[in-house]
Amino acid sequence: MDNDVVQDIEIEILLDVLLKRYGYDFRNYADASLKRRIQRCLTVCKFQYVSEIIPKLLYEGFFLEQLIHELSVSVTEMFRNPSVYRALRKHVIPDLKTYPFINIWHAGCSTGEEVYSMAILLKEEGLYDNARLYATDLDERAVQSAKQGMYSLDLIEEYSNNYQKAGGRNSLADYYQIKDGMAVMDGSLKKNMVFSTHNLATDSVFADMNLIFCRNVLIYFSPELKNRALNLFKNSLVRGGVLCVGKQESLEFTKVEESFSRVTNREKLYYKKVVPGAK
Numbered sequence: 001m002d003n004d005v006v007q008d009i010e011i012e013i014l015l016d017v018l019l020k021r022y023g024y025d026f027r028n029y030a031d032a033s034l035k036r037r038i039q040r041c042l043t044v045c046k047f048q049y050v051s052e053i054i055p056k057l058l059y060e061g062f063f064l065e066q067l068i069h070e071l072s073v074s075v076t077e078m079f080r081n082p083s084v085y086r087a088l089r090k091h092v093i094p095d096l097k098t099y100p101f102i103n104i105w106h107a108g109c110s111t112g113e114e115v116y117s118m119a120i121l122l123k124e125e126g127l128y129d130n131a132r133l134y135a136t137d138l139d140e141r142a143v144q145s146a147k148q149g150m151y152s153l154d155l156i157e158e159y160s161n162n163y164q165k166a167g168g169r170n171s172l173a174d175y176y177q178i179k180d181g182m183a184v185m186d187g188s189l190k191k192n193m194v195f196s197t198h199n200l201a202t203d204s205v206f207a208d209m210n211l212i213f214c215r216n217v218l219i220y221f222s223p224e225l226k227n228r229a230l231n232l233f234k235n236s237l238v239r240g241g242v243l244c245v246g247k248q249e250s251l252e253f254t255k256v257e258e259s260f261s262r263v264t265n266r267e268k269l270y271y272k273k274v275v276p277g278a279k
């Protein structure tokens with residue numbers, strides 16, 4: 001039996017342990033990307049074989065958090081793909097302004113840059129006080145960083161450029177203070193934020209959402225898991241609510257395709273269609 005086949009068996013057992021012992025379901029993640037991340041975990045943890053991870057995971061609960069962190073891809077930015085935020089301002093915000101209160105969910109929020117970007121946009125549009133922003137991720141460490149909202153100053157120049165391109169009305173510097181060499185996001189942005197772990201593979205809906213952002217998450221999922229997550233979003237959105245997915249993601253050829261229509265041709269923003277009689 002060649003080593004690749006043996007490794008596939010080890011990975012199958014590892015994923016089984018993750019599911020049966022801790023309820024984390026990685027079985028439907030796209031194969032190649034999961035293997036790359038497991039390989040990276042071996043290097044970081046100085047293991048030779050995947051099977052060495054298994055007893056640690058079974059008997060040392062604290063290792064779980066590290067493994068989940070290693071298996072997650074946490075790359076993110078403030079105002080990532082700025083044209084999405086311009087499209088939001090133009091096409092979605094006017095509609096959100098007609099509601100007395102709005103709920104927004106950032107699913108797969110990583111270290112939080114995306115939810116702080118949204119909070120800034122809502123402030124500038126006069127909507128922040130009537131909004132609640134839910135920021136969730138599978139990775140507990142990412143959620144903790146998101147809660148802190150502290151970012152390296154090395155990243156701020158790029159984030160400021162993105163903010164300007166996104167139609168920002170002020171200067172990004174108006175929204176953070178510098179402390180100990182870090183940009184600390186303003187407390188007023190956090191006031192209406194709720195942070196929590198949530199697994200799109202196993203957990204359930206967040207009801208009555210007006211807007212859901214889930215960008216650069218579905219790309220790592222198998223078609224089955226992608227359909228599960230999209231169905232969750234469909235059931236979480238109010239009628240006419242908006243779903244935003246990543247630049248390289250789309251609802252085409254998924255089971256929910258018929259339930260959504262594009263907000264604009266360019267951006268990956270979708271309205272949940274209003275079906276008479278349905279929720």
Ligand SMILES: C[S@@+](CC[C@H](N)C(=O)[O-])C[C@H]1O[C@@H](n2cnc3c(N)ncnc32)[C@H](O)[C@@H]1O
Pocket residue numbers: 072073074075076077080107108109110111114136137138139142198199200201214215216217246
């Ligand atoms: C590449 S980041 C995207 C961050 C942000 N949405 C953006 O576009 O900049 C992907 C995030 O999805 C999270 N993730 C992966 N699988 C998940 C799952 N099953 N449930 C919830 N979050 C998940 C990862 O932990 C990671 O933080």
